[in-house]
Amino acid sequence: MKVIQLHKNEAKLIEKAVRNNRKAQHTIYELHASKMLSVCRYYIKDIELAEEVMLNGFFKVFKHLSSFINNGSFEGWIRRIMVRECISELRKRRPLIYSSEQIEVHEHFHESIHSDIAVAEIQQIIDQLPEGYKLVFVMYAIEGYKHHEIAEILGISEGTSKSQLFKARKLLQEQIKKLNQNSYGSS
Amino acid sequence: MAPVKFEEDIKRKLEERQIEPSQEAWTRLSDRLDKDKHSGRNRFWLLSIAAGFLLILFTVIQVVRSPEETIPEDNYAVESPADNKVQDDTVTDATIPFETNTDLVQGTVEAEEVQKSDSKSTTVSEKLATHLPESDVASSDQKDMLNEHPKDSDKMEITKLYATNELDESLIQEVLQDTQTTSENQLDRETDSLLKAAQKELLMDKTMVERTTLAQANELLMEVEEEVEPSLKSRVYEVFKDGYKKVKTVVAQRNN
Numbered sequence: 001m002k003v004i005q006l007h008k009n010e011a012k013l014i015e016k017a018v019r020n021n022r023k024a025q026h027t028i029y030e031l032h033a034s035k036m037l038s039v040c041r042y043y044i045k046d047i048e049l050a051e052e053v054m055l056n057g058f059f060k061v062f063k064h065l066s067s068f069i070n071n072g073s074f075e076g077w078i079r080r081i082m083v084r085e086c087i088s089e090l091r092k093r094r095p096l097i098y099s100s101e102q103i104e105v106h107e108h109f110h111e112s113i114h115s116d117i118a119v120a121e122i123q124q125i126i127d128q129l130p131e132g133y134k135l136v137f138v139m140y141a142i143e144g145y146k147h148h149e150i151a152e153i154l155g156i157s158e159g160t161s162k163s164q165l166f167k168a169r170k171l172l173q174e175q176i177k178k179l180n181q182n183s184y185g186s187s
Numbered sequence: 188m189a190p191v192k193f194e195e196d197i198k199r200k201l202e203e204r205q206i207e208p209s210q211e212a213w214t215r216l217s218d219r220l221d222k223d224k225h226s227g228r229n230r231f232w233l234l235s236i237a238a239g240f241l242l243i244l245f246t247v248i249q250v251v252r253s254p255e256e257t258i259p260e261d262n263y264a265v266e267s268p269a270d271n272k273v274q275d276d277t278v279t280d281a282t283i284p285f286e287t288n289t290d291l292v293q294g295t296v297e298a299e300e301v302q303k304s305d306s307k308s309t310t311v312s313e314k315l316a317t318h319l320p321e322s323d324v325a326s327s328d329q330k331d332m333l334n335e336h337p338k339d340s341d342k343m344e345i346t347k348l349y350a351t352n353e354l355d356e357s358l359i360q361e362v363l364q365d366t367q368t369t370s371e372n373q374l375d376r377e378t379d380s381l382l383k384a385a386q387k388e389l390l391m392d393k394t395m396v397e398r399t400t401l402a403q404a405n406e407l408l409m410e411v412e413e414e415v416e417p418s419l420k421s422r423v424y425e426v427f428k429d430g431y432k433k434v435k436t437v438v439a440q441r442n443n
Contacts, residue, residue: 020220022220025217025220026217029213030213033207033208033212033213035205037205037206037207037208038201038204038205038206041206042201051208051209054208054212055212055216055219058216059216062220119200119201119203119204122197122200122201141197142197142198142201169194172197173193176193
């Protein structure tokens with residue numbers, strides 16, 4: 001019942017926001033801004049720039065709100081807009097380079113993250129990844145995109161997407177190992 | 188692909204994270220939305236103004252075009268016969284090609300002369316209107332009457348004016364004489380032209396009748412001559428005629 005009520009409220013809110021009701025728009029912003037800034041932060045290291053990109057994303061959300069079909073997840077729709085906005089921002093700043101080297105993916109990654117490791121530290125090791133690796137890793141592992149979707153959005157082949165992911169995982173595993181060792185050492 | 192343990196941990200931890208945007212973030216976004224709204228409104232106004240301008244331009248073009256199209260109708264109206272005789276006389280040159288009779292052409296020439304005299308009479312009324320003091324002829328109705336019926340009712344109007352307004356008597360007399368002379372001349376010319384036309388019509392009828400009767404007689408004679416061959420009777424008659432002539436000459440010679 002609560003879910004239905006929430007959905008009804010969201011639909012009403014969207015309806016009002018479509019009619020340029022600033023209060024409704026503010027409510028939508030308040031509901032999703034902190035999560036969306038986190039999403040933008042996956043891709044963009046600079047928090048101020050991430051915030052700017054998030055605002056651009058929200059501007060587009062409110063401008064194209066009438067095109068939102070009310071049978072899907074509203075949050076998912078906003079999230080997709082944010083991801084695309086982040087990628088276009090990264091493309092604007094410098095062209096993204098992906099290594100064309102094809103790798104046979106057979107290796108398994110069994111390393112797990114120690115529970116004491118903070119999110120900030122995880123974000124830090126992600127930020128250290130090369131741009132191409134980071135994009136494919138975040139899109140695949142965190143956002144849940146498929147390789148063909150990533151290939152389409154980034155304008156690369158599926159093979160390139162897979163090899164980028166493999167390299168990213170390998171690098172991350174090494175970093176997590178180090179973090180885990182430091183964590184165990186400190187505790 | 189086998190599940191990656193650390194990936195799941197990363198996802199879980201990052202999903203839980205929420206970063207609060209700065210306090211000015213919403214005001215920045217709100218300002219931007221306001222600007223966009225205004226620009227949208229401005230765009231709407233600009234578009235509506237442009238549409239209105241185009242509409243006005245279209246109507247102006249339509250209005251400018253329509254009088255050009257109605258001009259022939261006006262001309263036709265001028266050509267159509269009117270009840271007023273004077274209007275008949277003042278038929279434009281456009282009607283002349285329809286009249287084949289040269290006498291009628293002459294008639295129209297005379298009618299033009301009559302029209303000239305009419306215009307004279309109108310100038311008389313105008314003259315009167317200019318001569319009259321403004322206070323006396325101040326009523327616009329009287330002026331209109333003068334302009335509307337300058338030919339037929341000039342006399343009446345002048346007398347009316349005389350009765351109602353105190354005018355210069357000599358001026359009135361002058362104007363009356365003018366109108367009288369012009370109207371007399373006009374009547375004379377009209378009657379002359381009508382008589383001439385009637386005479387010419389009679390002459391035409393006469394000649395036509397003569398020509399037709401003569402032509403019919405000659406034709407009948409020719410037909411008879413062609414049809415009737417020299418018969419026995421005519422031959423006997425010829426013989427008798429020759430004999431009579433011979434006898435007559437013989438008797439005459441004997442007497443001599």
